[in-house]
């Protein structure tokens with residue numbers, strides 16, 4: 031055990047820091063959930079990142095990455111958040127589909143999709159949930175009907191983040207007549223394909239954070255299936271592991287949030303009860319605990335280990351931490367918390383945090399997984 | 411940067427853990443209580459022969475010359491089994507302190523040979539196991555005195571934890587008994603190792619509850635199949651998962667001695683204490699009325715968790731260190747590790 035960075039790791043941090051300082055836009059970009067201009071501004075940022083070869087540093091060089099280990103990925107993320115760089119509009123591509131494609135993709139798929147993903151040329155949406163299949167994802171009804179070397183996709187997807195403006199989606203479909211975990215396939219489809227209709231869904235604050243996707247005889251090549259036919263469930267579970275366990279929410283995000291919270295607390299301290307200080311301190315501790323747990327997980331991964339069901343503990347912890355941080359900020363703001371003006375940048379974070387315990391597998395489902403797969407308790 | 415135990419560390423931990431789990435069963439604890447013993451001399455000899463007492467002592471002084479990251483897993487295991495013998499305090503705090511004294515008056519060798527030295531650190535009100543010690547290291551402010559057992563008057567203080575034999579000690583400090591003017595990092599070591607034991611205790615509370623929840627049926631099904639019960643246990647496990655890495659990091663960072671390192675230890679103590687408290691309460695709840703009884707083993711671990719929670723500084727006291735840390739040392743994603751903060 032050694033909790034000091036090597037000179038090479040320090041030099042890497044300095045390199046990322048210098049690049050971020052020179053490149054991160056000084057003012058925040060317009061939201062990618064409101065207009066296509068905002069979305070495209072974020073795409074431009076992805077391109078700029080990629081020009082600096084920072085698109086996805088853990089990927090092999092030939093696929094647009096730098097072939098770095100996960101410790102360096104964490105350092106990259108730390109500097110990324112420290113610099114206040116824009117939220118990754120392609121997060122469901124680079125953090126979810128990307129690693130899954132590394133594991134299950136054919137060499138052709140990797141070469142075709144990953145460099146464009148790293149470059150922001152294709153922004154990806156995840157199309158798994160359906161009106162009747164949320165927590166119970168095996169209840170998916172949308173179908174992929176084999177037609178020679180093509181599939182015909184039919185059905186309805188919902189809650190697909192950023193699908194309003196995205197280019198491609200990775201969807202979960204089943205062979206007609208199959209049931210539950212059998213007969214599923216993960217199929218990639220362009221969101222502008224003929225037969226695809228997108229309907230944005232407004233979040234409670236009016237932002238178009240997600241969309242419904244209607245598929246009506248959408249014809250896609252069978253070669254755009256990821257993993258074996260009928261093995262879609264296993265492929266999805268691999269993705270879900272990345273989503274919950276490691277990549278989706280890097281600790282740096284919360285450490286920056288807590289530093290902002292501490293600064294906010296310092297400003298208002300004179301009129302706050304002592305108990306507020308304890309909440310702030312608890313948030314700081316939890317953000318540190320999350321960072322340490324991820325460093326431990328990454329040290330394991332870099333030595334060839336795998337992430338198991340403990341990724342469910344991670345998902346519960348970061349989502350609850352996000353709520354703790356943002357709700358503490360709202361309480362410090364007092365009556366200003368409900369104001370929607372530009373100067374209240376905590377409100378958006380708070381609303382976003384409320385969804386944390388729902389997406390990526392609700393926290394109730396994560397608790398079931400911990401109980402059954404980590405602790406070995408019997409199924410209901 | 412490598413936040414994982416080495417193969418050697420895992421091997422030492424495993425050997426010690428296996429010995430403790432095999433010998434220190436709840437049945438054996440009950441037997442000890444029946445006989446009125448707080449120390450199992452056979453196990454103490456094994457502990458001694460395995461060299462565990464000297465793990466943190468330099469090789470030149472007769473020890474193994476290892477560090478806290480080598481020992482932290484053993485402290486966890488001692489908590490896991492509810493070990494009655496003072497292995498953790500001796501090997502982790504008292505013996506390293508003896509090794510640092512200019513003149514330990516032969517007690518280091520004696521302690522490495524298995525003679526117990528009791529510790530009266532100013533962070534704690536009571537001295538544990540003073541009655542079976544050959545000598546006592548006692549605090550008079552920051553001064554440390556080495557007092558022979560016969561020169562101290564002991565008054566037993568009954569603990570809720572039957573294996574904690576606590577005493578208040580009366581003695582007269584004199585220039586002859588003075589052996590050092592500073593406790594060094596003893597308080598930090600004490601807090602860290604209490605935290606490690608609480609991680610073990612928390613995990614044990616969860617494990618015995620899981621076993622019970624698989625076994626006990628109500629409404630025709632094991633109670634562990636009910637979601638409400640599952641979620642209680644899952645919540646306790648989450649607390650453990652995010653306290654353990656803090657404890658391990660604290661073990662690695664303690665030697666730095668900086669405010670950032672001390673805050674990590676404070677955090678470890680707070681987080682492990684909260685995990686042990688939640689897990690112990692959860693264990694009672696999952697066992698139903700049985701959880702309240704003497705007959706079921708939960709109380710061994712609940713009592714130890716309660717005792718350790720307030721030993722070596724309460725959560726409130728440690729929170730002050732956290733406030734000092736976040737008020738004066740940088741926070742943020744590049745300020746995670748104490749080694750980066752000077």
Ligand SMILES: Cc1cc2nc3c(=O)[nH]c(=O)nc-3n(C[C@H](O)[C@H](O)[C@H](O)COP(=O)(O)OP(=O)(O)OC[C@H]3O[C@@H](n4cnc5c(N)ncnc54)[C@H](O)[C@@H]3O)c2cc1C
Pocket residue numbers: 122155156157158159163164165166188189190191192239240385388389390391392393394395398637
């Ligand atoms: C902001 C946001 C972004 C999202 N982005 C995407 C996306 O990009 N792509 C995508 O495919 N999906 C996305 N989702 C959908 C998300 O995956 C689902 O919302 C989630 O799986 C829960 O499904 P549901 O909403 O249908 O809730 P339900 O499954 O109906 O659950 C409702 C409540 O019941 C509880 N519940 C359900 N089943 C159980 C059970 N067995 N035991 C205990 N409690 C249970 C849940 O925990 C929850 O509290 C997103 C959701 C949100 C909020």
